[in-house]
Amino acid sequence: MDVDVDHYSILGLPTGEDGAKLTEKEISKAYKVKALELHPDKNRDDPKAHDKFQRVKSSYEILKDEKARKLFDDLLKVKQEQQRRHSERDAKRRRMVSDLEERERSAFAPDLAAGQRGKEESILKELKEQVARIREMHKNKGKTTASVSKTDMRGVSEETANTGGVFLDKKKILKVSWEKFGEGYTAERLRELFSKFGEVEDVVMKKKRGSALVVMASEDAAVAATGTVSGDLSNPLLVLPYQPATPAQIPTVQKPAEAERLNHLVGAGFQAFENSVLEKLRKAAEKQKNQK
Structure with a gap:
């Protein structure tokens, strides 16, 4: 930051004590007039137009910030006092006519000058910190973050999962996987397949190859799609709920073998079941291909 810059003068405003009395509205009005005058679009023939415009903008950011403006006013007071x-x-x-008066004046001047320099340096340091704070604040203004947990959204609350900054019911999230990575699915393709069962809110392709998370708009749509979407026969999909149902939530089925399989799904054998179903689908696809 140039310590000799008078930010009031840059905006065409009175400086010193008169500048300190200006209202925020007066400063804002002066900035708009000056910015319109120096805008690069209106000064295309001036190679320094961009720098002039940025200097006006920087001075305005300092003067409209209460703390930074107070420090700048204090700095001006110190400089005016020095002058x-x-x-x-x-x-x-x-007016001095004697060596004695000259020596007396010189004896006290260094201490006074040192004190003024120390005060100026202290104010200047704090002003620089405030300017840096303002610039950092405007640099980060408007930024948003959207991320998915690296561990399949583990560690969030029991009832919600965070994806893209929107909190969703885990019961609406499906785990989707497939075997042939070279012939894998895109987010658009998965959205097309699952939209047959209801509205798809989001599709998150995981870093792990051959897998994704599909967020349905409702729990009913997620239930309807679970175990139903097959995808391409040459590369079938395995669709499982992200949050498996508890034993008490498992619907009653007529076949004992099916009930035993569902109970196993929510237990420690969840991953083994996923692998076995994927293998069966792969063999079925190969068998169908050979029959052709």
Whole structure:
């Protein structure tokens, strides 16, 4: 930051004590006039138009911030006081007629100058910190973050999962996987397949190859799609709920073998079941291909 820049003058405003009395509305009005005058689009022939416009914008950001403006006003006061003392010292120097008066003046001047320099440096340091804070605040203004957990959204609350900054019911999320990575699915293809069962809110392709998370708009749509979507016969999909149902939530089925399989699904054998179903689908696809 250029310590000799007068931010009030840059905006065409009075400086010093008169500048300190200006209202935020007056400063904002002056900035709009100056920015319109120096905007690069209106000064295409001026190679320094962009720098001039940025300087006006920087001065405005400092003056509209309460803390930064107060520090800048204090800095101006120190500089004005220094100028006043310099003027008085020059006047005295011209009136001095004796070496004694010159030595007495010189004896006290260093301490005074050192004190003024220390005060100026202290204010200047704090002003620089405030300017850096303002710039960092505007740099990050408007930024949003959207991320998915690296561990399949584990570690979030029991009833919600965070994807893209929107909180969703885990019961609406499906785990989708397939075997042939070279012939894998895209987010658009998965959205097309699952939209047959209801609205698809989001499709998150995981870093792990051959897998994705599909977020349905309702629990009913997720239930309807579970175990139903087959995808391409040459590369079938395995669709499982992201949050398996508890034993008490498992619907009653007529076949004992099917009930035993569902109970196993929510237990420690979940991953083994996923692998076995994927293998069966692969063999079925190969058998169908050979029959052709």
